[in-house]
Amino acid sequence: MRRSELRALGVELPLLPTVVLGALPGDGRWGERLYRLGLDVTASGAAEDTLKTWTAARDASGRRPAKARSSAPAELIAAGCVIVETVAPADGGYRIGDDEIVVIVDGADRAVEDPSAIARPIVEAARGTDPSNLWIGAGPGLHLLPENIVEEKLAALVEATFQARLALAKDQFDL
Numbered sequence: 001m002r003r004s005e006l007r008a009l010g011v012e013l014p015l016l017p018t019v020v021l022g023a024l025p026g027d028g029r030w031g032e033r034l035y036r037l038g039l040d041v042t043a044s045g046a047a048e049d050t051l052k053t054w055t056a057a058r059d060a061s062g063r064r065p066a067k068a069r070s071s072a073p074a075e076l077i078a079a080g081c082v083i084v085e086t087v088a089p090a091d092g093g094y095r096i097g098d099d100e101i102v103v104i105v106d107g108a109d110r111a112v113e114d115p116s117a118i119a120r121p122i123v124e125a126a127r128g129t130d131p132s133n134l135w136i137g138a139g140p141g142l143h144l145l146p147e148n149i150v151e152e153k154l155a156a157l158v159e160a161t162f163q164a165r166l167a168l169a170k171d172q173f174d175l
Contacts, residue, residue, distance in 0.1 A: 003132050006094055009082045011065050013040055015131055015168070016122065018161050019067065019096065020154060021085060022107060022140030023047035025147050031057030031066055037151065038158040041083060042066045047143070054081055067096070100135050105157045107141025112152045115159035122164035131168060136161045 006013065017040035024030050024045030034042040034057075042061035044053040049068040054076050058066040067083040068076045076084065077093040084090045102125045104118040122136055138157050142150045 009094060011082050011094070014165070016126060016134055016136045016161055016165060017041055018136050018158055020138040020142065021101065021103070023069070023143040025143050025145060025150055028053050029056060031060030033151065034154070035061045035064060037154050039154065040064060043069065049076060051075060051079055055079070096135065100133060101137045102134050103137050103139040104160060105138035105153050107139045107145070110145060110149055112149065113156045113160070115156045115163060118156065119160040119163035119167070122160060123167045126164065126168055136164070
């Protein structure tokens, strides 16, 4: 993640911000649920966001940013969307790049990850680079799983990231 780009767009995120990639199961109204689960960036969960789905996610996310998932994000960016998951250029917005994501929650596996176990790869990745350049995420495929399992997996993602942040803070303190 290029923090300076996000700051220029008016977005401040914590170290190792959490995000979910890909679509989520159900009706595409995940904004409030992701906010409640504690993700740093929320989303509608739609496979392809419209102005309506992104706006609903944004309105449900409190002060947290809501990303859009779109193959043509220009209209969403013009409406105020700042963070987009897209392969298209995101002129005026921030496109999440594959090289910035540490995927610790597997969307293809029904098993709910143990937060302590998945905190370790986060800490290792952060120690190997500037941690302010990383996003911590759930990979695509979650839309194929039952909603209750997705919520459990995302709760594990948030808890693991919290544990990783504590470990990195301890590293800094010990210096």
